[in-house]
Amino acid sequence: MRRLKPQTRKKIAQKEDQLVELAKNIAERLWDSLNDVQKRDGKVRQLRNILEVAESTDSWKALELFIRYQAARGEIDKIWAKSLVQILESLNQDAQSIAQQTADQAKTIHLELVTRVLGHAVRWHLWNVKSQEG
Numbered sequence: 001m002r003r004l005k006p007q008t009r010k011k012i013a014q015k016e017d018q019l020v021e022l023a024k025n026i027a028e029r030l031w032d033s034l035n036d037v038q039k040r041d042g043k044v045r046q047l048r049n050i051l052e053v054a055e056s057t058d059s060w061k062a063l064e065l066f067i068r069y070q071a072a073r074g075e076i077d078k079i080w081a082k083s084l085v086q087i088l089e090s091l092n093q094d095a096q097s098i099a100q101q102t103a104d105q106a107k108t109i110h111l112e113l114v115t116r117v118l119g120h121a122v123r124w125h126l127w128n129v130k131s132q133e134g
Helices: 006-014 016-033 036-041 044-056 060-072 078-102 106-132
Strands: none
Touching (some): 006 016, 006 078, 006 106, 016 078, 060 078
16 A cells, blocks of 8 residues: 555545546446457456556556556557556646645655556446346
8 A cells, every 4th residue: 555644545535436437437448449259258357457566566657568568468459558548647637736735746646546546447347347247
């Protein structure tokens, strides 16, 4: 878990609904990018792998590279991966804003926001996969 001041955690928590909606959009885009065979598997594991890297790194660039690497290996759709990187990178603006108000590092806040969004995206995506099973 990242070390953030209570004030920072409160500011992040105030954005939780926005983060959940962003995650829903990410999960829907992922679902739309899958072909019929992939939809049976769901690629849930790949999304969880991305989340695990996000939780274990202090580097946005390392996470971005891992997402691109997974796309290059064909594990996830390249267009979806580029979109994911853009969406997650845009969270840096929120992180900068929160950092100015709380004196925590924007880099750390950004990765916390990214991790939360990815966690919600895993849950949304699993919902999408299981909903199709009947």
